[in-house]
Amino acid sequence: MAVTTAPATTSLGAYAARRERRKTIAYGIFFLLVALAIALLFVRNSAPGMESTFKLNPTTKEKVITLNDLILPTQAALIVLAGIISVIGLYQLVKGFKRVVIVLGVVALLFVFAFLIWAVRGKSINLLGILTFTVAAATPIAFGAMSGVMCERSGVVNIAIEGMMLTGAMVAVVFASISGSLWLGLVGAVISAGLLGVFLAILAIHFRVDQIIAGTAINIFALGITSFISQRFLQPTPALNSGGVFAKIAIPGLSQIPIIGPVFFNQSIIIYILFATVIAIHFMLFYTRWGLRTRAVGEHPRAADTLGVNVFKIRYLNVIIGGMIAGVGGAYFTIGSVGRFDEAITAGKGFIGLAAMIFGRWTPLGAYGASLIFGFSDALQARLQVLGKTQVPIPSEWLLILPYLVTMIVLAGVVGKTVAPAADGKPYTKD
Amino acid sequence: MSEATSSATLPETKGAPPEVKSTRLRTAILYPILAVFTALVIGAILILVTDKAVVNAWLNFFDDPMGTLRLTAQTVGKAYGAMFEGSLNIGGIIRGIGAALRGEGTRQLAIALVPISESLTQAVPYIFAGLAVAFAFQGGLFNIGGEGQMLVGALCSVYIGFKLTGLPWFVHLPLAMMAGMAGGAIWAGIVGALKAYTGAHEVINSIMMNWIAIILSSWLLKVGGPMARPDVPVTPPVLPTAWIPRLFDTPGNRFHAGFFLALFAVWLVWWLLYKSTLGFQIRMVGANAKAARYSGVNVKRLWIIIMAISGSLAGTAGMVQTLAVDRWVGVGFSAGMGFDAIALALLGRNHPVGVLLAALLFGTLKNGATRMQSVAQIPVDIITIVIALVIVFIAAPEIIRALYRLPKTSAEEGPVFTKGWGS
Numbered sequence: 102m103a104v105t106t107a108p109a110t111t112s113l114g115a116y117a118a119r120r121e122r123r124k125t126i127a128y129g130i131f132f133l134l135v136a137l138a139i140a141l142l143f144v145r146n147s148a149p150g151m152e153s154t155f156k157l158n159p160t161t162k163e164k165v166i167t168l169n170d171l172i173l174p175t176q177a178a179l180i181v182l183a184g185i186i187s188v189i190g191l192y193q194l195v196k197g198f199k200r201v202v203i204v205l206g207v208v209a210l211l212f213v214f215a216f217l218i219w220a221v222r223g224k225s226i227n228l229l230g231i232l233t234f235t236v237a238a239a240t241p242i243a244f245g246a247m248s249g250v251m252c253e254r255s256g257v258v259n260i261a262i263e264g265m266m267l268t269g270a271m272v273a274v275v276f277a278s279i280s281g282s283l284w285l286g287l288v289g290a291v292i293s294a295g296l297l298g299v300f301l302a303i304l305a306i307h308f309r310v311d312q313i314i315a316g317t318a319i320n321i322f323a324l325g326i327t328s329f330i331s332q333r334f335l336q337p338t339p340a341l342n343s344g345g346v347f348a349k350i351a352i353p354g355l356s357q358i359p360i361i362g363p364v365f366f367n368q369s370i371i372i373y374i375l376f377a378t379v380i381a382i383h384f385m386l387f388y389t390r391w392g393l394r395t396r397a398v399g400e401h402p403r404a405a406d407t408l409g410v411n412v413f414k415i416r417y418l419n420v421i422i423g424g425m426i427a428g429v430g431g432a433y434f435t436i437g438s439v440g441r442f443d444e445a446i447t448a449g450k451g452f453i454g455l456a457a458m459i460f461g462r463w464t465p466l467g468a469y470g471a472s473l474i475f476g477f478s479d480a481l482q483a484r485l486q487v488l489g490k491t492q493v494p495i496p497s498e499w500l501l502i503l504p505y506l507v508t509m510i511v512l513a514g515v516v517g518k519t520v521a522p523a524a525d526g527k528p529y530t531k532d
Numbered sequence: 533m534s535e536a537t538s539s540a541t542l543p544e545t546k547g548a549p550p551e552v553k554s555t556r557l558r559t560a561i562l563y564p565i566l567a568v569f570t571a572l573v574i575g576a577i578l579i580l581v582t583d584k585a586v587v588n589a590w591l592n593f594f595d596d597p598m599g600t601l602r603l604t605a606q607t608v609g610k611a612y613g614a615m616f617e618g619s620l621n622i623g624g625i626i627r628g629i630g631a632a633l634r635g636e637g638t639r640q641l642a643i644a645l646v647p648i649s650e651s652l653t654q655a656v657p658y659i660f661a662g663l664a665v666a667f668a669f670q671g672g673l674f675n676i677g678g679e680g681q682m683l684v685g686a687l688c689s690v691y692i693g694f695k696l697t698g699l700p701w702f703v704h705l706p707l708a709m710m711a712g713m714a715g716g717a718i719w720a721g722i723v724g725a726l727k728a729y730t731g732a733h734e735v736i737n738s739i740m741m742n743w744i745a746i747i748l749s750s751w752l753l754k755v756g757g758p759m760a761r762p763d764v765p766v767t768p769p770v771l772p773t774a775w776i777p778r779l780f781d782t783p784g785n786r787f788h789a790g791f792f793l794a795l796f797a798v799w800l801v802w803w804l805l806y807k808s809t810l811g812f813q814i815r816m817v818g819a820n821a822k823a824a825r826y827s828g829v830n831v832k833r834l835w836i837i838i839m840a841i842s843g844s845l846a847g848t849a850g851m852v853q854t855l856a857v858d859r860w861v862g863v864g865f866s867a868g869m870g871f872d873a874i875a876l877a878l879l880g881r882n883h884p885v886g887v888l889l890a891a892l893l894f895g896t897l898k899n900g901a902t903r904m905q906s907v908a909q910i911p912v913d914i915i916t917i918v919i920a921l922v923i924v925f926i927a928a929p930e931i932i933r934a935l936y937r938l939p940k941t942s943a944e945e946g947p948v949f950t951k952g953w954g955s
Contacts, residue, residue, distance in 0.1 A: 260739070308928040313674055313735055317874055318923035324868065325916030332911035333582050449743055459736065498751035505740040505747075512732040 125197040132190030132208055139183040139212065143219035144176060151175040153218045154225030159233075159363045168359055175222040182215045220485060220493045231480045232364045237438070239469075239476025240372050241266065241447070244430025245454020246461060246468035247378055251423035253463060254386060255416045256399040256524040257305050260316035262427050263451025264323030265294040269431025271327045274442045275335070277344025283436050286344050287371075290432035291425045297323065298424020302417045309528035328444045335442060346440040347371060371437040374429060382465040395419055399522035402529040412529050427451070456508035463522060475504040559929070560886070564879050566932050567925035568893065571918045576608045578917065579910055583607055611908040618903020619896040621647040642782045647899065649780065649787035653857060655895025657682070659794040660849035661869055662876030662887040663801050664716075664842045669882045670805055671838035672818035677723060677738030678846040679870030680745035681716040685847025686854040687749060688715030690861045691759065693770030693854070704773040709851055716847015717840040719745065724839025728832035734839065742870070753863050766862040776856035788856035795888075797845065802884040804841075814838055846870065868916065875919045878926040894919070 155171040186208055198204045217226075245262040252259035269290035277286025297319055304315040335342040347369045355366040365376075386392040394415055397405035402412045434446050453475055460474075461467030482500040485493045580586045586607050589600040617623070621644055628641030661678050668675035675681075689712030696704060723737045752759040759767050778788045805811040816824040817834050825831045849869070854861055876894060880886025901912040925932050933940060 260735075304924065304928055308930055310924075310927040313676065314874065314878070314923065314927045317676065317871055318920050318927065321868065321871055321875075321916060321923065322920035325913045325918075325920055328913040329578070329911045329917060330582075332913065449746070452739055452743060455736070456740065496751050498747055501747045502744050505743050509726070509732070509737055509740050512736060513726055513730040514732070 125201070126194060128201050128205070129190050129194030129197075132186055132193055132204075135208055135212055136183045136186040136190060139179060139186065139215045143215055144179045144183065147175045147179065147219060147222045149176050151222045153178065153221045153223075155217075155221070155228040156225060157229055157360060159229055159367075170225070171228070173218060175218055178218050179215055182211055182218075186211055217481075220488060222492075224488065224492065226484060226488070229360065229363055231477075231484055232360070233368075234480035234483065235473060235476045236364055236368060236372065237476070238479040239472040240375055240437070241430045241433050241450045242454045242457050242475050243375055243379065243469050243472035244426055244433065245451045246457040246472055247375075247382055247465060248423040248427035248430070249455055249458035250382060250386075250461075250463060250465055250468055251419050251426060252301075253458065253525050254399045254522055255395045255419035256402060256522055256527065256529070257302070257416055257420050258312040258316065258526040259301065259420065259423055260313055260452075260455060261297065261301050261319035261323075262430075262454050263447055263449065264316075264320035265297045265424050265427035266431035266434070266451045267323045267327050267445070267447045268297055269294040269428035270434040270446050271330065271335075271431075271442045272428075273432035274344040274435040274440070275330075275341055277436050278341050283345060283347055286436045287429065287432050290428040292428070294428025294431060295421055295425040298421040298427075301424065302420040305420070305528065306413055306416050309530065312526050312528075324445065327442075331442060331444050342441050344436050344440060347437055369433075369437050371429065371433045378426060378429075379465050379469045386465065391415075396522070399524055402524050402527075406529075406531065412531075416529070430454070453504050456504055459521075460508055460511050462520075474507075478503045560881050560883075562938075563929055563932055564881075564886075564890070564926065566936060567879070567922050568918075570925055570932065570935065571921035572612070574921055575914050575918045576612065578914065579611050580604060580607060607908075611904050611910050614907035615897070615900030615904040617900075618647055618907075619651045619900030621645075642780070642785075645780075646782060646785045647903075649785050651896040651899040652791055652892070653786045653788065653895070654899045655891045656788075656790050656794050656856075657849040657853045657869060658872070658876060658891035658894050658898075659888055660797060660845050660852065661873035662880060662891050663797055663884060664845035664849070665873045665877035666880060666882040666884065666887050667801055667805070667845060668838055668842040669877055670818050671814040671834065671842075672821055673724070673727075673835065673838050673842070674735050675720060675723075675738060675839065675842045675846070676735050676874065677720060677741050677843070677870065678849070678873045679868070680738070680742035681719045681843045681846035682850035682853075682870055683745045683749050683865055684719045684850070685712040685716040685844075686850030686861045686865055687752065687759070688712050688847070689774075689851040690767050690770055690854050693774040693859075694768040696774075697771065699773055701773040701775075704771070705776070705855070708770070708774040708855055709776075709848075712847050712851025712854070713844040714847070716850065717844035720843020720846065721836055721840035723843075724836040727839075728835045734835075749861075749865070750863050753861065767860045770855060770859045774855060775859065776852060778856065786857055788852075790852040790856040793848075793852065797848070798884045798888045801845070805884070810837070846873070849873075872919050875923045875926075878923060 151174070153173045153175045155173075157168040157171060189204060189208060192198070193201070193204070220226075245266060248262050248265065249259055272293040273286040273290035275286075276289030277283050280286070301312075301315055301319055304310040304318075305312045331342075349367055350370055350373070352366040352373075356362040358366070386395065394405065394410045397408075397410060398412050398415045405415075406412050430450075431447065434450075435442050454472070457471035457475055458468045460471035461469070478500045482497045485497045485500065586604055589596070589603050593600050624644035625641065625648070628638075628644035631640045632638045661682060664678055664681070665675055689708045692704075692708040692711040696707065699707070719741055720738075723734050723741060726732045726737050727734045751757055753765050753767065754760060755765050756762055757765070761768055776788050776790050776793075778786055780787055803811075805815060813824065813829050813834060814837075816827070816829060817831055817838070821831050824834075850865070853865075872894065876887050876890045879890035879893075880888070897915050897918065898912075901910075901915040904910050904914070905912050932938070
């Protein structure tokens with residue numbers, strides 16, 4: 102026996118090593134191609150005398166430490182960046198990095214930086230503005246992602262995030278308009294989206310309906326009911342659709358930090374609620390009894406049940422809380438930013454939230470990071486449009502596709518591996 | 533092999549004992565009817581509670597009980613009456629026939645037939661989209677990407693339709709049609725291939741592909757965009773040589789030959805699923821992919837084929853709507869039809885004929901809703917709500933059972949689907 106199996110294992114090992122080696126080389130070549138792309142696309146299309154200016158101060162007159170603008174000689178900076186990436190690529194080819202995914206992230210970041218330097222060649226752009234917009238654009242996405250994390254960690258797929266947010270958005274503005282209190286608007290959004298969470302939970306847990314079908318039904322229902330109410334009440338009575346907006350609050354001290362301060366700590370209260378939510382979910386999921394139970398129920402409900410965990414209770418609780426979180430995200434669309442409701446105002450942000458959750462590997466911190474990346478592509482798109490076609494001759498819409506494309510690439514397992522909770526989407530029946 | 537076809541999950545009833553047969557019939561006919569009825573009742577309640585006059589009357593119910601009830605009945609009657617008049621116009625048709633028989637010419641009848649023709653016209657894309665979802669369901673795949681596939685199908689066909697000039701119709705029209713079908717097939721085939729080769733779940737990737745299609749279209753179709761006219765955000769008109777012909781020349785009657793194409797597609801899908809080897813394999817994969825693999829079916833290849841066929845059906849939905857009805861494409865083209873299609877597949881129990889009936893119903897409702905909006909000022913979105921409720925009631929038959937006190941039987945199975953992201 103030993104004689105026959107030994108060669109088999111070594112050849113298997115050799116096979117794995119060969120595959121590993123091939124992967125290493127593939128990454129190396131990819132990094133070199135990125136460097137080449139910078140050289141060919143960006144360096145060639147810029148003149149030697151050009152400068153790229155990044156403004157680092159907020160446009161509003163606030164008392165912060167003023168920084169000097171970051172002025173880079175376009176071509177030289179690009180050549181340096183291309184050089185750094187080629188060195189990384191060569192090292193990867195010859196020796197190979199241990200955690201290549203992180204290196205990939207760094208290379209992507211450098212590439213984006215190079216792209217920015219090239220895009221603003223001969224002009225100036227307010228980097229702080231882009232970053233502030235990024236945090237704002239990431240907020241509804243992140244609330245959606247947190248809602249998804251809550252539900253899916255306990256084994257319930259939630260594609261109804263979009264519908265929950267849409268409902269929350271409308272209820273928030275209506276409640277705020279009627280009561281005159283933004284806080285009551287927020288409470289209304291939380292309750293209404295929480296009710297949709299109850300609905301999803303009953304369908305998915307009690308009736309054991311396919312969770313994707315249940316979620317789709319809720320999405321369609323939310324679209325229908327919000328458009329119906331909007332046309333029947335909000336359009337004839339505009340007073341119902343003007344709830345005002347939460348003012349920006351600068352957190353004393355923290356908002357004075359250069360760059361980080363204005364970007365993260367001079368925002369709407371809803372964004373601070375998001376920070377608290379992300380941290381709370383992270384802490385509770387990984388450091389409390391409830392979190393352990395949630396994860397157990399999401400991975401192996403039978404085993405959790407055997408050990409006395411009430412699978413149904415945990416799932417109900419998580420899905421309802423998930424709905425409420427989506428409701429806050431919905432409120433951000435109306436009383437957090439524009440102050441009024443329009444039909445289908447969420448415009449697919451709930452689905453990007455779903456994508457962010459997957460990209461963030463079902464963890465709250467990862468999902469928030471992914472939301473920021475997706476928010477950045479949103480912000481970049483808006484800014485590039487302003488710079489104009491001659492400056493950046495690629496359609497700015499293409500940037501909006503990136504979140505979806507990146508999610509598909511991640512799901513395909515090209516970069517690392519994403520694994521959903523094992524029992525995600527499977528109804529539980531007690532025998 | 534034919535023994536295996538009559539297993540419980542496949543809707544083949546030949547070998548089943550009579551009682552199973554009758555309960556199956558009940559699930560297939562009674563439940564959908566009750567689901568739609570209940571959804572319409574809830575829709576009516578929604579109309580009533582959002583009507584100021586009715587709510588006021590009910591708040592003062594004891595002042596005038598009969599008047600309140602009359603007002604309630606009138607409000608619902610006006611709304612749903614307008615809906616059925618606007619979608620079927622049966623009274624008008626009877627009067628038209630009478631006029632024709634009296635020798636007053638057929639013009640009145642032709643005008644009276646416009647609403648029902650429009651209902652059939654609106655049903656056409658629903659038939660294709662519903663078939664797309666049902667077909668994928670039969671193969672165990674959830675094609676939630678009908679929205680994107682329809683859009684891509686429409687864009688491909690419209691591009692051929694306005695770009696190629698100087699072709700005779702018998703070349704141009706088939707080319708435009710095939711472009712639409714191919715577009716949808718590729719858009720969905722990518723999802724199938726990703727599932728087959730990387731294991732990525734088709735639902736997430738379909739959703740992602742939906743949004744990619746929507747964003748691409750908003751770029752292609754924006755004013756001055758690559759496929760738009762210079763002044764308006766829509767494509768140039770399709771050339772007459774690529775039109776699917778309309779069959780009546782009464783003004784406002786858009787009924788077109790695509791309806792017969794849809795009937796043919798119903799037959800084709802039925803034949804493919806129940807009479808061909810490929811269809812047998814597809815249903816085998818749908819019933820149990822693992823078992824299918826062990827019996828020698830190439831499941832991965834089949835996943836790609838299922839998604840591609842499903843996508844080409846969805847693409848056809850967009851293509852037919854473009855070449856026969858709109859004859860150009862604008863932003864917001866499919867307007868949720870890809871999701872409504874899930875309701876169609878559920879309502880029709882994933883059977884082509886069931887989907888056809890469900891699509892005719894939806895076409896009628898959607899067409900009637902437009903009339904309801906103009907007569908009774910009820911937003912058309914009420915139909916969207918009804919569709920969502922239909923999905924809920926079909927997917928959770930326990931609700932209907934509880935509402936109508938129906939006995940529970942063992943032979944009843946909901947749509948087979950319960951899958952997670954991973955599997």
